[in-house]
Amino acid sequence: MRAIVIEQYGVLPTVQEVAAPEPQAGGVVLKVEATGLCRSDWHGWQGHDSDIVLPHVPGHELAGTIAAVGAGVTGWQVGDRVTTPFICACGTCEQCREGNHQVCPNQLQPGFNYWGSFAEYVALPYAEVNLIRLPESLDFDTAAGLGCRFATSFRAIRQVGKVRAGENVVIFGCGGVGLSAVMIAAALDARVIAVDTNPEALKLARTYGAAHTVQASTYGAADTGHASTYGAADAGQASPDVVREILDLTGGGAQVTMDALGSNELVQQALRSLRPRGRHLQVGLLPSGVQLDVSRLIGQELEWLGSHGMPAHAYPEMLDLVASGNLNPADLITNRITLEQAPAALAALTTATPAGVTVIHP
Template sequence: MKAMLYERFGAMPEIVEVPDPAPPEDGVVVKVTATGLCRSDWHGWMGHDSDIRLPHVPGHEFAGEIVAVGRGIRGFAVGERVTVPFVSGCGHCFECRSGNAQVCEAQFQPGFTHWGSFTEYVALDYADHNLVKLPETVSDATAASLGCRFATAFRAVVDQGRLKGGEWLAVHGCGGVGLSAIMIGKALGANVVAIDITGDKLALARELGASVTLNSTEIDDLPSAVKDATGGGAHVSVDALGHPSTCSHSILNLRRRGRHVQVGLLLADHATPPIPMARVIAHELEIYGSHGMQSWRYDAMLSMIAAGTLEPQKLIGRHISLAEAVPALTQMDRFAEQGITIIDRFA
């Protein structure tokens, strides 16, 4: 089968032939029909993720059809269309048994701990615990866009942020996660402030439901600007980019007793950003991390999609081939893409 593979961090990936995978006893093999290109894949290629062992095939948000099942599989069959959370649980540890596979002690991450979906076929462990069956109304491309950015934003806004109708949500960074958060916030009946550094992304954010858009390159005191726009500060603020400045701004633009949710990865030189802890204490702010979403929570998200309340397909930008994904991956630090790029041609 064809796969995108790199043998050294930062080295140009190549499209090569690799052996077809066999299903693990507790797993399946999925024929990949669509897979998203995410900034997390770029971080992995750069060597910012310690879980990756070389040589490596990236890709962690995808949809496809089961073509083989292991002997221990009970809940899924060949021919079923599925997706899977990018953080998958073992099904046995305390966190998995408590319903929190997104922080599993022995988590399985296609594209990071194992070879991923930038290929024609991918093998998945712990399938009964992690696979999500797809309704016919959800296309392969839409399903692929859910696996990381949209599902992560859903949990961040709905479960971690506990956003309510009528509240203000601030979203820092209008990439895939940020635009997803904006759409979800709007669907919940909240008012949304979108912050980014480019006008085209802010225009798209407004189309998707943002009430206010702010270009941070044009504002000296961003937290004050958010507080002015929201009449006192955001109730919930999401750092969807992952940078010391966006993290700090997201906390500082909260109103008293507000909730900050960190979604964007802070890696390498940015791994330990300064936090305005005096403000956190004095204003009784809440700070949360958000790391993917459990497979059992997909039903709530898929129900909103089926009802038309959420339309993640609007976030899809380009459709590209596996070969075209090589330059797209290596240039992701330029932040040029609008929306979610989907790989859906593998020949």
């Protein structure tokens, strides 16, 4: 099969012919119909994930058709249209028995623990626990984006943060995760404020339901060591004080903030933007050495809520909202590329995060 292969960290990967995976007992092999390009793939390419062993094939947001079924798998057959969370849970441990598949200690993640979906075929373990049947009305491009960014945002906003109608919700970082969160929070009738350095991302945030956008001048981009500076957005210039603007827009602070990027600076801004007893959602992976104002957490009775993915059994509520038209994740897709174009798109994440979601067609 054709696949994107990383042979050295930080060195542009290439399209190569490699052996296709075989189905393992309890697992399946999918023909990849669509796979998303995510910043987590960039981190893996840079060598930030200790689970990766070179040579390696990245990719963890995917949808496709079952091409082969392993021994012991029931309820699934060749040709079924499916997607999966990026966390493939074992289904038998204590956390899985309690329904917390997203924190399974035995989890396997395609594109990290083993070769992923930037390829024509990908293997998936623990099929009966992790496969999600796609309705015929849901196309593969849209379904691919559900497994990581959209599902992660849905669980964070809806199930962990428990966002309610009328609440002020501030989303820091408007990449794929952030824009998904904007759309989901707006669908819950929250008053959403989107913060980013990229004016194009802020325009999309308005389209997806943000009531206000705040142009940040710079902030560190999730472990990259780079900062971004952009031109004018809504107000004609970047906000000199993001926190002050948010406090003014919310009348004293938001009920909920979310760091959708993973940045020390964003975390500090998010906590300072909360009103007393507010809730902070941490979804972006943070660099080491982040220091929190714990005194503020205690004195203001703030809640720090980590959220990591979403288990397969929690998908029905989200899929129902998509089917009803209340959520439109297809609108987040702004770019479709081929496997040959994927290495350059991966490398472009070094300097900036493009607005919207990029989908790869292997």
